[in-house]
Amino acid sequence: MARPKIALIGGGQIGGVLAQLTALRELGDVVMFDIVEGLPQGKCLDIAEASPVDGFDVELKGTNDYKDIAGANVVIVTAGLPRKPGMSRDDLIEVNSKIMTSVAEGIRDNAPDAFVIVISNPLDAMVTLCQKITGFPPNRVMGQAGVLDSARFAAFIAWELGVSIKDVNAMTLGGHGDTMVPLVRYASVNGIPVMELLERKYGSKEKAKEVMDAMVKRTKGAGGEVVALLKTGSAFYSPASSAIAMAESILKDQKRVLPTCAYLQGEFGVDGYYVGVPCVLGANGVEKIIEFTLDEEEQAMFDNSVNAVKNLVDSLNL
Ligand code: A3D
Numbered sequence: 001m002a003r004p005k006i007a008l009i010g011g012g013q014i015g016g017v018l019a020q021l022t023a024l025r026e027l028g029d030v031v032m033f034d035i036v037e038g039l040p041q042g043k044c045l046d047i048a049e050a051s052p053v054d055g056f057d058v059e060l061k062g063t064n065d066y067k068d069i070a071g072a073n074v075v076i077v078t079a080g081l082p083r084k085p086g087m088s089r090d091d092l093i094e095v096n097s098k099i100m101t102s103v104a105e106g107i108r109d110n111a112p113d114a115f116v117i118v119i120s121n122p123l124d125a126m127v128t129l130c131q132k133i134t135g136f137p138p139n140r141v142m143g144q145a146g147v148l149d150s151a152r153f154a155a156f157i158a159w160e161l162g163v164s165i166k167d168v169n170a171m172t173l174g175g176h177g178d179t180m181v182p183l184v185r186y187a188s189v190n191g192i193p194v195m196e197l198l199e200r201k202y203g204s205k206e207k208a209k210e211v212m213d214a215m216v217k218r219t220k221g222a223g224g225e226v227v228a229l230l231k232t233g234s235a236f237y238s239p240a241s242s243a244i245a246m247a248e249s250i251l252k253d254q255k256r257v258l259p260t261c262a263y264l265q266g267e268f269g270v271d272g273y274y275v276g277v278p279c280v281l282g283a284n285g286v287e288k289i290i291e292f293t294l295d296e297e298e299q300a301m302f303d304n305s306v307n308a309v310k311n312l313v314d315s316l317n318l
Contacts, residue, residue, distance in 0.1 A: 003058065004028030004251050007069035007111060009103050010078035011040035011062065013233055014119060017240035018076055019060060020047050025244070027251055029059040031068050033106075034079070040064070066106040072114045074247045077130065079103045080120035082234040083227050089121040089177055090312055097316065100126050104133035112136075115250050115285045117243050118143045118261075121234075123176040124309045125316060127261050127274045132318050138263030139285040145176030146259025146276040147242035148235075152222040153182045156215040157194055161201070170194070171259050172219065174276050174305030175312075181301045182216045246281055253283035262286045268294075270306055273313060 006022050008015045011034035019030050030047075032040040040062030048060045061068060069075065080096035083089060100120060107116060107130075116136065118127045127143035134141060149172040158165040170187040174180045187194040198208035218225070226235040249256040260279040264270040267289045268277060280288040294302060 004073045005071050006030055006247065006251075007072035007075040007107075007114070008032045008078070009069075009075060009107070010034060010080065010120070011036070011043050012078060013082070013236035014078040014240050014243075015040075016043050016047075017237055018078070018243060019043060021240055021244045022247075023047055023051065023056045023058050023060060024054060025248065026056050026058055027244070027248060028073065030061065031072065032060070032062050033064070033066060033069060034062075035064065037064055066110045069107070069111045069114075072111040074250060075107050075111055075114045075116045076243050076247060077103055077107075077116065077118045077120055077126075078239075080126070083121070083223075084233075085228050085231055087227075089123070089223070092121050093125055093312065093315070096120055096122070096126060097129060100129045101133060104130045108134040108136070114140070115247075116141045117246050119239055119243055121176070122312060124261055124274050124276075125312045128313050129316060129318065131263065131274070138265075139287070141263075142246070142279075142281075142286050143176070143261030143274060143276075144239065144243040144246055145180075145261050146172055146278075147245055148239050149176065149180055149182075149219060149222070149276075150259050151238060151242060153187070153215065153219040156218055157187060157189075160211065160215060161189065161194070161197055163189055168194075171278065172276065173259065173278075174302055175309040176261065176276065177305070177308055178220055179301075179305035179308045180220055180276070181298065181305055182219045183298065184212055184216065185295065185298065249281040250283065250285060255280050255282040255287065257290060260286060262289055264289065267291050268302065273306065273309055275306055275309055 011032045034040040044060035044062035120126045123145045131141040154168045154170040158168045172182045278290040
């Protein structure tokens with residue numbers, strides 16, 4: 001049986017880590033496309049030359065020709081500019097829309113059966129554009145943001161409580177921007193509500209809320225925190241890990257429940273927009289959108305986030 005084929009569009013910071021993780025986990029053969037000549041070829045050669053050390057049996061090929069992505073099972077898109085300090089993700093919309101248009105055409109014409117995971121920012125708008133141009137069914141075009149935003153939230157909780165990140169469960173909903181909604185009420189350590197644990201740690205509801213509010217704020221600004229430190233680009237290890245978790249769930253039909261930027265058709269009261277919600281990811285891509293009840297405050301925050309996504313996406317005039 002042929003090995004799965006994973007095409008990476010964009011061979012920059014995230015693209016490089018995606019290629020390395022795909023190889024280390026032997027998810028399949030890698031084709032990395034970039035418009036810069038030599039960049040994807042060099043990165044793939046570099047990673048491939050580590051295969052005798054790390055012991056992985058996959059092929060890695062760098063290319064500047066879209067024809068080489070033919071037959072890809074999964075395509076992960078990182079083509080586009082990242083933020084610099086002081087920029088919002090939305091500031092990237094003009095330049096990255098142009099890039100996404102050519103990328104989506106390349107995918108449509110050369111890998112018409114692929115599942116597509118978009119990472120390029122502004123995420124919710126870029127996924128929407130990618131789906132419109134490829135014309136692929138929405139279950140095959142999705143965005144990575146929620147796995148990362150949720151991982152950041154979970155990491156802050158684990159560090160605050162001094163417990164293993166393996167036992168923390170936390171999720172964010174909504175768009176990939178400052179309006180995202182970290183779900184405090186459902187955050188738990190092996191099912192025990194995080195708010196109860198914070199209350200026990202600090203001895204009062206007020207202090208617990210103060211600590212949680214700070215973690216929520218940090219989660220919403222976590223991308224910017226890394227940008228401010230790096231100065232020359234944005235986070236790349238954690239976004240790559242997050243997209244690989246999604247790709248792996250699809251390639252291995254794991255049916256993991258992962259927060260995914262998915263096309264909503266009435267779910268959570270949203271119709272016709274891509275927004276971050278929990279989804280079952282399996283052999284058919286986004287197999288199911290998992291709905292659950294939000295309380296009044298959560299719903300209001302979610303609606304606010306959806307409105308921010310709508311404003312941005314509507315500005316594309318698709
Ligand atoms: P970077 O290292 O600049 O890599 C981008 C690559 O895209 C470069 O190698 C470019 O040569 C390439 N490229 C530019 N135009 C094209 C084109 N037309 N076709 C193919 N390739 C092209 O950036 P990065 O890897 O750090 O980030 C990539 C994108 O991911 C940016 O838009 C970031 O804002 C975004 N990002 C998203 C998240 C999410 O969680 C959603 C997190 C971090 C970064």
